[in-house]
Amino acid sequence: MRLARDADVVIQGYRPGSLAARGLDAAALARANPGVIVANLSAFGPRGDWSHRRGFDSLVQTASGMNVSEAEHRGRGEAARPLPCQALDHGAGFLLAAGVCAALHHREKDGREGRRVGAYVVDVSLAGVMKYLRSLGQYEGSSGFEGDDYTVLGERTGEERALFETRDTPFGEMTFLRHSARIDGFEPGWDRVAPVLGSGEAVWSGE
Missing domain, CATH: 3.40.50.10540 (Crotonobetainyl-coa:carnitine coa-transferase; domain 1)
Structure with missing residues (x-):
C-alpha cells in the first residue's frame, strides 16, 4: 500500500x-x-x-x-x-x-x-x-500460414528493410522488427535489449 x-x-x-x-x-x-x-x-x-x-x-x-x-x-x-x-x-x-x-x-x-x-x-x-x-x-x-522467410532480409531493400533494426547485443549482432508504433516527435523503442540471464546484479533499475 x-x-x-x-x-x-x-x-x-x-x-x-x-x-x-x-x-x-x-x-x-x-x-x-x-x-x-x-x-x-x-x-x-x-x-x-x-x-x-x-x-x-x-x-x-x-x-x-x-x-x-x-x-x-x-x-x-x-x-x-x-x-x-x-x-x-x-x-x-x-x-x-x-x-x-x-x-x-x-x-x-x-x-x-x-x-x-x-x-x-x-x-x-x-x-x-x-x-x-x-x-x-x-x-x-x-x-x-505462409510467408516469406525472414532470413532473406539481406536481399531486401527500401520499405521492407526499414521495418527492421540491427543492434549489438550480449548475444552478438541481432536483427529484429522495429517497434510498431510511430509517434511524431518521439522515437519509440528500447534503450536496452535483454541481457544474458543471470549476468546482472539484483538491483533496482537506475541505481
Whole structure:
C-alpha cells in the first residue's frame, strides 16, 4: 500500500478477487490515493462463471477452442494448433496500455472540470482479447500460414528493410522488427535489449 499511495497507475495480474481479499481492491486503493488508475489483467475477466479461474495465454487458446479452429483452417488434419506467437499476451498488453492512457486523459479532464473520481479502473482479459481477435476473421486454408522467410532480409531493400533494426547485443549482432508504433516527435523503442540471464546484479533499475 505504501507504493500505491504515490502511484499514478497500479497494474496487477492476479486472479479477480485475490487482491480484494487482502484489502487491496480499487476502493481501498482510492481511499489511500484518490484518482489512482487501477489496471487489471486476468485470464477470463472479472465477471462470469470462469472469472475465478487462473490462466495464461496458451491455456485460454485451448479452453476457448481457438487451437481447434486454427487447425481446421490450416487443413492438415491436426487435432489442434496453437497460434505461432502468444498473441493474447501481446494484444492484452497493448489494450491495457491503451486503457491506461484513456484513463489518464479522463482523470486530467475530470480534474480540470472539478469532478472527483475515487479510482479509474481498466479491465482487460485474455479471453476478451481472444474474442476480439477471432471477430476479425481467419484466412481459409493454408494461406494465412505462409510467408516469406525472414532470413532473406539481406536481399531486401527500401520499405521492407526499414521495418527492421540491427543492434549489438550480449548475444552478438541481432536483427529484429522495429517497434510498431510511430509517434511524431518521439522515437519509440528500447534503450536496452535483454541481457544474458543471470549476468546482472539484483538491483533496482537506475541505481
